[in-house]
Amino acid sequence: MTTSIVVDNVSKTFRYQAHPTLKKMLQGKLRRQQTSETFKALDGVSFEVQQGESIGLMGLNGSGKSTLLKLVSGVMRPDEGEVLTRGRISGLIATGAGFHNELTGRDNIYMNAAMLGMTKDETDAKFDDIAAFADVGRFLDTPVGNYSSGMFARLGFSVAVHVDCDIFIADEVLAVGDRPFKRKCLKRMKEIRESGITMFYVSHSAGSVKRMCDRAIVLEKGRLGFDGDVEGAIKFLHYDGDDDEPDSEESSEDERDDALANDI
């Protein structure tokens, strides 16, 4: 087995206010307050991921999931500790992030693929697959500024899943797109997972994590709360519904996701 991701005692600190004005700073000084208060988004997190493993990253809002993904994908650097990865990383942390509204879908596919590290030849070879998966039809040659939000997200997703990567990061995939597209996404992600790519999957849906992942990591206020099998993680988070009554909307959402996950 080859180690794919090493996260070693990683901490990341943020400031509450990144840009205090001079006035605020002076006021703070006069009142003898501490001007730059900080909080730890991640605090001493350590784990290792083997190649081909599929990890579900869970946790409540604000527990540090997105920060952890940004550290693993290389967008941010840890303040303490180190993050090491092996191979190319792609993913949905940034669906459509590099898109330029004035440019056509076609140009944006090339642009986004290049940002994810693909060469021109690679993109040329996969272009038809990407366009077919995004399924935007004639809109491919119109500026993406005119796209519907669903089309925009589909195009972004389509590029990300076609990058020939070794680590795939998926952040809240099921948040975008209609049901047929969600199904297509999950199917594709299953293919990715089965081809032996290391997968890092973030979701609040216990059902989809159960089906997509063989190991779960739970973050709790920036600390590693749980690392082990998915069932245990769901229990740890009380997502299994024993603890308190989930409101009906949430549970129906869960059921739908479960149904989707069962479909594939």
Added chain:
Amino acid sequence: MSTSSPETAPEPGQVEVRHDLAHVPLAPPSRTSGVFEVFRRRYLLRLMVRREIRARYAGTAFGLAWSYINPFTRFLTFYFVFGVILGRGNGMQNFAIHLFAGMVLVNYFTESVTAGTRSLLSNRGVIGKMAMPREMFPVASMLVSLWHAIPQLVILVVACVATGWVGTGPLWVPDAVGMAASLLGFVIIMVYGTAFGLMFSCVNVIFRDFQRIVQTFINIIPFSVPMMYPYYLIADGERIPTQYHDLYVANPVAEAVMLIQRGFWLPTCDGPCVVKPATGVVQPDFVSDLYSRGFIMLGIGLVLLALGQFVFSRLEKTVPERL
């Protein structure tokens, strides 16, 4: 684990057979080698530059023609105001060429510094989500500005030829020394523009007032170089004490402007280019050590570029969380 080579042709639409990564070392995902990384990923750089160029005139009917229309009208304005109305200001031949040659480089410099300073902030959507060498953004801004200097250069050449054709002076024939001097001028602006762009883009993320400060100084630049007035007004010591002359010519933009004027303006002159209107005494066109000064400026610029890269790599670590 699969050990098949990545060259195995995948079925269309299928996910590839996995790479064997056992021999690939573990590395920090954010590791870059600075500015060199930008040139390693030339393809992405090319796409980014093209994106900026295309997006600039997207949706306009004239498109790229605007890159010619704007500088051309500016040239005409200056020509009529200074050349026709004020009449060959201060005993100088072909004042419009003198002016416009300088404008090409001054515009290039101001545009690359202003755009470079804003480059990280204006691409915050990408920077906060995608891992890529962030030096890419200021360097791309500089190249986009260079691209926009080309139409101006074309207008300059046409103006030089037309001046020789229509006017009384000799036909404009580019000479090797002059062209080399102009090229050196361009390279100087390119190096300083990149260096400042790198440094300022990071500082601007941390301290957002910075782009306004930069703008204030940028506005001074067109007046601090010899293009709207001849060089001798600074050098002859009648208006400005001579010790300030050294400070004046220590400005890399002033040096670059004189270098490009050497290439384009000087060959259009019939006899001495500049004389004192009152006495008719021939005045120096440029600073006396124009060429050696140019190379020294380039050397300093390269040091500054290294410093800019150093500053950038120190500051850029905290950029994503500050955006």
